[in-house]
Amino acid sequence: MLTNASAILALSGEQAAQGIKISIKGVVTAAEPTWGGRFFIQDSSAGVFVENISKVQPNPGDVLAVSGISYPGGYAPIISKPNWTKMGEAPLPPATPIAIEQLMSGAEDGQRIEISGIIREVQVADNLLQIDLSSGGYRIRVYAPIPPGIDPQKLVGSKVDVKGTPATDFNAPLRRLISVDVYVPFLKDFVIEKAAAIDPFSGPLTLIRHIAQYRAGRSYEDRVHVKGVVLYQRKGKDLFIRDATGGLQIKSSQIQSVAKGDVVEAVGFPAFENFLPVLEDATYKKAPDPRVNESPLSVPTDELLEGMHHSDLITMRGKLLDRLEAQGSSPAVQPDVNTILVLQTSNLMFTAKSETAGPNANLKSIPIGSVIEVSGICFLLSDEVGNIKSFQILLPTSNSVRMISKPSWLTPEHLLITLAIAFLVIIVGMSWVVMVTRRNSALRYLIHERELDQKELQKAHDTLEWRVKERTEQLKFQITAKKEAEVQFKATLTERTRLAKDLHDTIEQTMTGLTLQLNTVRKLFQVDPKTTTHRLELIRNMVRMCRVDLKRSIWDLRSRELEQFDLCKAVSVSANRIADNAGIRVEVETKGNVRPLPEVIEENLLRICQEAVTNAVKHSGAILVKIELEFGNQNIILKVQDNGKGFMPENCAGPNDGHFGLLGMAERAKRLDGQIFIASAPGAGTSIRAELPLLVNEQIEYKESIAD
Numbered sequence: 001m002l003t004n005a006s007a008i009l010a011l012s013g014e015q016a017a018q019g020i021k022i023s024i025k026g027v028v029t030a031a032e033p034t035w036g037g038r039f040f041i042q043d044s045s046a047g048v049f050v051e052n053i054s055k056v057q058p059n060p061g062d063v064l065a066v067s068g069i070s071y072p073g074g075y076a077p078i079i080s081k082p083n084w085t086k087m088g089e090a091p092l093p094p095a096t097p098i099a100i101e102q103l104m105s106g107a108e109d110g111q112r113i114e115i116s117g118i119i120r121e122v123q124v125a126d127n128l129l130q131i132d133l134s135s136g137g138y139r140i141r142v143y144a145p146i147p148p149g150i151d152p153q154k155l156v157g158s159k160v161d162v163k164g165t166p167a168t169d170f171n172a173p174l175r176r177l178i179s180v181d182v183y184v185p186f187l188k189d190f191v192i193e194k195a196a197a198i199d200p201f202s203g204p205l206t207l208i209r210h211i212a213q214y215r216a217g218r219s220y221e222d223r224v225h226v227k228g229v230v231l232y233q234r235k236g237k238d239l240f241i242r243d244a245t246g247g248l249q250i251k252s253s254q255i256q257s258v259a260k261g262d263v264v265e266a267v268g269f270p271a272f273e274n275f276l277p278v279l280e281d282a283t284y285k286k287a288p289d290p291r292v293n294e295s296p297l298s299v300p301t302d303e304l305l306e307g308m309h310h311s312d313l314i315t316m317r318g319k320l321l322d323r324l325e326a327q328g329s330s331p332a333v334q335p336d337v338n339t340i341l342v343l344q345t346s347n348l349m350f351t352a353k354s355e356t357a358g359p360n361a362n363l364k365s366i367p368i369g370s371v372i373e374v375s376g377i378c379f380l381l382s383d384e385v386g387n388i389k390s391f392q393i394l395l396p397t398s399n400s401v402r403m404i405s406k407p408s409w410l411t412p413e414h415l416l417i418t419l420a421i422a423f424l425v426i427i428v429g430m431s432w433v434v435m436v437t438r439r440n441s442a443l444r445y446l447i448h449e450r451e452l453d454q455k456e457l458q459k460a461h462d463t464l465e466w467r468v469k470e471r472t473e474q475l476k477f478q479i480t481a482k483k484e485a486e487v488q489f490k491a492t493l494t495e496r497t498r499l500a501k502d503l504h505d506t507i508e509q510t511m512t513g514l515t516l517q518l519n520t521v522r523k524l525f526q527v528d529p530k531t532t533t534h535r536l537e538l539i540r541n542m543v544r545m546c547r548v549d550l551k552r553s554i555w556d557l558r559s560r561e562l563e564q565f566d567l568c569k570a571v572s573v574s575a576n577r578i579a580d581n582a583g584i585r586v587e588v589e590t591k592g593n594v595r596p597l598p599e600v601i602e603e604n605l606l607r608i609c610q611e612a613v614t615n616a617v618k619h620s621g622a623i624l625v626k627i628e629l630e631f632g633n634q635n636i637i638l639k640v641q642d643n644g645k646g647f648m649p650e651n652c653a654g655p656n657d658g659h660f661g662l663l664g665m666a667e668r669a670k671r672l673d674g675q676i677f678i679a680s681a682p683g684a685g686t687s688i689r690a691e692l693p694l695l696v697n698e699q700i701e702y703k704e705s706i707a708d
Contacts, residue, residue: 247312620644
C-alpha cells in the first residue's frame with residue numbers, strides 16, 4: 001500500500017503497471033471542466049495525476065481521500081481506478097519557484113510551481129486564457145482564468161507571475177516528453193507584475209537598422225515599434241517591410257490582408273533567427289500614409305556577404321544550375337509546393353524559392369543553363385558562427401523571374417567539353433574495371449570479417465545498454481530511499497528538540513524548585529516546624545503542578561498530530577477539553593485575516609491559552625470563558641476572559657506559593673518579544689491578553705494578501 005505521492009512517482013513503468021494499491025490524502029491543485037473528471041492532487045510529499053472516469057469532478061482546493069491502483073500513465077506514474085471522498089477544503093500548497101530549464105525537463109510534472117515570464121500571445125479557449133509565455137529563451141503554454149474587465153489582447157507584452165500545476169504533453173507509445181503546459185487554478189495565482197503599454201503603437205518608432213544595435217536601458221521585455229512599406233505578405237505567417245534603412249521580417253499570426261506598397265505600423269518582440277534580426281509575435285495595422293511603389297534593389301554580392309539587405313526586396317542575376325520541387329511543410333497555412341532554383345553568379349551560388357499552390361509551370365519551363373533575373377525577398381544564410389555564406393531569394397509571384405538568355409548547347413566549346421568528358425569516362429571506367437577485378441576477392445573477405453565484427457559489437461552494445469539501464473534504476477531507488485530517510489530523521493530530530501525544550505521549561509524547573517524546597521525543609525524541620533509546614537504545603541503544590549505539566553506534555557504528544565497546525569481549531573479543542581468536566585461553556589472567536597503562522601508562535605499561543613483556561617477552571621468559579629484570536633498586520637492577539645469571581649492582580653499567588661501559571665505565560669510571551677496583560681477585580685471576572693509580534697516575512701505576506 002502506497003500512502004504518499006512521492007512513492008507513486010518513484011515507481012518505474014514496470015512497477016506501476018503491477019497495479020499497486022494506493023491510499024493518499026491531499027489537496028486538488030488542478031481540475032479543469034474539460035478534463036472529464038481527471039485532476040491533480042498534492043500531499044505533503046509531491047503531486048500526482050488521478051485518472052478519474054467519474055462524471056463528478058472535484059474543484060481546486062478540495063481536500064480528498066483517494067484510493068486506487070498504480071498505472072504507468074503516458075509519461076509519469078498515475079493513480080488509476082480511483083475512489084475519492086471529499087474531506088473539506090484547504091488552501092493550495094505553496095508554489096515552489098523554479099527555473100524554466102527545470103520546468104522544461106518534465107521533472108516538475110504535477111507539482112505546484114511558480115514561474116515568471118512575458119506574455120507573447122493570448123487566445124481564449126474553453127473560457128480560459130491560452131497564453132504563450134516566454135521565459136529564459138523557452139516558450140510554454142499557460143491556461144489561466146480570464147481576468148474580469150480586461151481585453152485579453154491587452155495582456156500581450158505584460159510581465160506576469162503565475163502559480164500553477166504543470167501538465168506534460170507526451171508521445172504516449174514512447175512515453176516521451178513533447179512540451180509542458182501550466183494550469184493556473186485561481187485568478188489570484190495570475191499576477192501581472194508589469195502591465196504592457198495600453199497602446200503599443202504609442203511608443204516611439206525605431207528604425208529597422210537600429211533594432212539589433214546597442215541601446216541604453218534596453219530590456220528583453222520591451223516591444224519594438226516600426227513603420228515601413230509592405231514588400232510581401234504570407235498571411236497568417238509573416239510579412240516583410242522596408243523603411244529608409246533596410247528590410248525586416250515580421251512574424252505574426254494576424255490574418256489581416258495588406259497589399260504590396262501599403263504603409264503599415266508593427267509592434268513585436270525583437271529576436272534573432274540564424275544570427276539575423278526578426279520581429280516575433282507582432283501585431284500590425286495600416287497607416288494612413290499613401291501607398292508607395294517600392295522597386296527591388298540591384299545590389300552587389302559583396303554587400304550581401306557583409307550582412308546587408310536581409311529581408312529586403314532585391315534583384316539578382318544568375319545562371320540556372322538546377323531546379324528542385326518539394327512539398328510544403330504546412331499546407332493549411334502555406335502553399336503546398338516549393339520550387340527551388342539553384343543559381344550561380346560570378347563568384348557565389350544562391351537559391352531562389354517560390355511557394356505556390358501547385359507545380360509552377362512558368363519556372364519548370366526555364367531550361368537549365370539559362371541566365372535569369374530574379375526579384376524577391378532576400379534571406380541571408382549564415383554558418384554556425386554567424387558568418388554569411390550564401391543567400392536565398394523568396395519569389396513573391398511567378399512574374400518575379402525574367403529570362404535574360406537561353407543556353408546554346410551546339411557550340412564548339414560545349415562539343416569539345418563533351419568529347420573530353422566522354423574520353424575521360426572511358427579511361428576511368430577501364431581503370432576501375434581492372435582495379436575491381438584485382439581487389440574483388442580481398443574485398444569479399446574483408447566484408448565477411450566486418451560483418452562478424454559488427455555482430456559481436458552489436459551484442460556487446462546490447463549487453464552494456466541493459467546493464468546501464470539496470471544500474472540506473474537501482475541508483476534511482478537508492479537515492480529516493482535515502483531522501484525519505486533524511487526527511488524522517490529531520491522530523492524526529494525536530495520533535496525531540498521541541499520535547500526537550502518543553503520538559504526543560506516546565507518539569508525540570510519544577511523539579512529544581514522541589515529540590516531547593518526539600519533542602520530548606522531539612523534544615524528548618526527541627527528549628528521552626530511552623531515554617532516547615534508551610535514549606536511542605538508549597539512542595540505539595542509544586543508536585544501537583546509537576547503532574548499537570550507532565551500530563552500536558554503527554555497530551556501534547558498525543559494531540560499534536562490532530563491539531564495539524566490549525567491554531568483556531570487547536571485552541572477550541574484544547575479549551576473545551578479542559579473546561580468540559582467543570583461545566584464551563586467556551587466560546588471561540590477569530591478576527592482579521594486568519595492564516596497559518598510560524599509553528600513557534602502557534603505553539604506558544606496554544607500553551608498560553610491552555611494555562612489561562614486552566615486557571616479559570618481552578619480559581620474563577622466562572623460559567624463562561626470567551627477566547628478571542630485577532631490576526632493583525634504586525635501582531636497576533638490572544639484574549640481569554642471569564643465571568644468568574646476575579647481577584648486583585650497585585651495580591652495573587654506566585655512562584656513563592658507554588659503557583660507558576662502566570663509566570664509561565666509571561667515567560668513564553670517574553671521569549672517571542674511579546675507581552676502579557678492581566679485585568680481583574682473582585683466580582684468582575686478576569687481578562688488575560690497576550691500580544692505577540694509577527695516576523696517580518698509574515699507581515700510582508702499579509703500585505704501581499706491584502707493587495708491581492
